[in-house]
Amino acid sequence: xxxxxxxxxxxxxxxxxxxxxxxxxxxxxxxxxxxxxxxxxxxxxxxxxxxxxxxxxxxxxxxxxxxxxxxxxxxxxxxxxxxxxxxxxxxxxxxxxx
Amino acid sequence: xxxxxxxxxxxxxxxxxxxxxxxxxxxxxxxxxxxxxxxxxxxxxxxxxxxxxxxxxxxxxxxxxxxxxxxxxxxxxxxxxxxxxxxxxxxxxxxxxxxxxxxxxxxxxxxxxxxxxxxxxxxxxxxxxxxxxxxxxxxxxxxxxxxxxxxxxxxxxxxxxxxxxxxxxxxxxxxxxxxxxxxxxxxxxxxxxxxxxxxxxxxxxxxxxxxxxxxxxxxxxxxxxxxxxxxxxxxxxxxxxxxxxxxxxxxxxxxxxxxxxxxxxxxxxxxxxxxxxxxxxxxxxxxxxxxxxxxxxxxxxxxxxxxxxxxxxxxxxxxxxxxxxxxxxxxxxxxxxxxxxxxxx
Numbered sequence: 001x002x003x004x005x006x007x008x009x010x011x012x013x014x015x016x017x018x019x020x021x022x023x024x025x026x027x028x029x030x031x032x033x034x035x036x037x038x039x040x041x042x043x044x045x046x047x048x049x050x051x052x053x054x055x056x057x058x059x060x061x062x063x064x065x066x067x068x069x070x071x072x073x074x075x076x077x078x079x080x081x082x083x084x085x086x087x088x089x090x091x092x093x094x095x096x097x098x
Numbered sequence: 099x100x101x102x103x104x105x106x107x108x109x110x111x112x113x114x115x116x117x118x119x120x121x122x123x124x125x126x127x128x129x130x131x132x133x134x135x136x137x138x139x140x141x142x143x144x145x146x147x148x149x150x151x152x153x154x155x156x157x158x159x160x161x162x163x164x165x166x167x168x169x170x171x172x173x174x175x176x177x178x179x180x181x182x183x184x185x186x187x188x189x190x191x192x193x194x195x196x197x198x199x200x201x202x203x204x205x206x207x208x209x210x211x212x213x214x215x216x217x218x219x220x221x222x223x224x225x226x227x228x229x230x231x232x233x234x235x236x237x238x239x240x241x242x243x244x245x246x247x248x249x250x251x252x253x254x255x256x257x258x259x260x261x262x263x264x265x266x267x268x269x270x271x272x273x274x275x276x277x278x279x280x281x282x283x284x285x286x287x288x289x290x291x292x293x294x295x296x297x298x299x300x301x302x303x304x305x306x307x308x309x310x311x312x313x314x315x316x317x318x319x320x321x322x323x324x325x326x327x328x329x330x331x332x333x334x335x336x337x338x339x340x341x342x343x344x345x346x347x348x349x350x351x352x353x354x355x356x357x358x359x360x361x362x363x364x365x366x367x368x369x370x371x372x373x374x375x376x377x378x379x380x381x382x383x384x385x386x387x388x389x390x391x392x393x394x395x396x397x398x399x400x401x402x403x404x405x406x407x408x409x410x411x412x413x414x415x416x417x418x419x420x421x422x423x424x425x426x427x428x429x430x431x432x433x434x435x436x437x438x439x440x441x442x443x
Contacts (some may be wrong), residue, residue, distance in 0.1 A: 004278055004406075004407045007354060008353070011412070028274070029233035031274070032276065049407070052409040053234045055230075055234040059236075071199060073402055073403030074413055075400055075403050077410075
């Protein structure tokens with residue numbers, strides 16, 4: 001997405017090409033065109049476009065993709081820091097995010 | 099009382115299913131504006147379950163969504179002129195993408211709803227169309243294993259459903275991408291305006307009162323004459339972070355949101371200074387630059403939660419340095435500004 005690239009070299013996205021069967025599911029669910037097909041298998045084209053939403057790893061039937069997903073939201077991370085938990089966006093109780 | 103969007107009932111193999119209007123009433127439009135301004139946003143929901151648009155039959159498509167009413171409304175409006183079933187799952191009134199991130203728009207809830215509402219008795223086919231952004235919470239292959247239903251991911255936006263169907267249930271490249279154009283950024287600003295809650299009243303009030311202090315005593319006249327300026331300055335810094343930065347997001351240099359906010363905050367500070375709003379001496383200007391920069395930077399960083407492209411790892415990395423700097427800026431700025439009230443510099 002032009003003009004909307006966040007910090008570079010930070011995302012935790014990992015693809016194990018050996019496990020990939022080329023089903024294209026990751027291409028279908030990724031909102032930022034991170035993947036492409038190369039030699040009938042998935043490969044990472046735009047790593048820095050990844051927002052770690054986790055849709056690809058969740059929908060990879062072979063378990064070939066891993067990513068530490070979570071809310072990319074400062075208020076959520078603050079919530080987590082204050083409570084000593086993982087980042088949580090707290091939408092259920094009236095937080096101001098998402 | 100039955101919700102106003104229901105316009106009838108259908109007798110089906112899976113029981114009685116309410117039929118809904120595929121156009122928005124005036125009330126739907128008004129409510130949509132209200133929740134964008136955070137009013138009642140956390141309790142804007144519909145009852146989970148099956149709904150129908152038009153006159154669907156045993157071969158009609160089944161679209162899945164969450165029970166945030168704005169999500170539900172966008173789907174039923176997109177299904178105008180299409181005979182279809184809607185399966186609304188319980189996301190506790192949260193939109194699909196956020197709910198998927200939390201797992202409430204998830205594999206288990208979907209599988210449970212498929213069974214609870216006897217989907218296998220409603221339709222002869224075994225296919226469900228989910229919004230693409232639901233994929234964060236739903237594992238298509240597991241839903242298939244658990245229920246026999248195949249999950250097909252539709253477009254990101256409900257408005258593209260007609261094109262998706264006409265293309266033979268395929269989304270083109272642009273329908274699969276999440277963008278973040280000006281119109282969408284502006285829609286998300288109002289909710290963030292209320293982030294400060296009651297501090298938005300208390301902090302300006304304290305500044306207003308303190309602005310009456312001089313090294314030679316307290317002057318109510320001075321508070322009345324210069325106090326309003328502190329209120330304007332504070333809100334300018336706040337709005338710089340939570341409105342101006344989001345609006346101008348792609349055009350502000352820097353990738354981290356906190357630096358974008360700092361840049362905008364200082365630009366606003368320079369404008370205020372040249373309008374004489376920040377006072378004259380270093381003892382006034384310096385603290386104000388720290389306060390405005392810090393507040394604007396923090397509020398801009400907060401907008402990462404509304405943005406559609408920031409990653410958890412990225413925001414964590416950004417916050418590690420930004421948060422201590424922002425806090426120090428505000429504390430030092432505050433101390434400096436108060437000091438200036440009491441000491442001749």
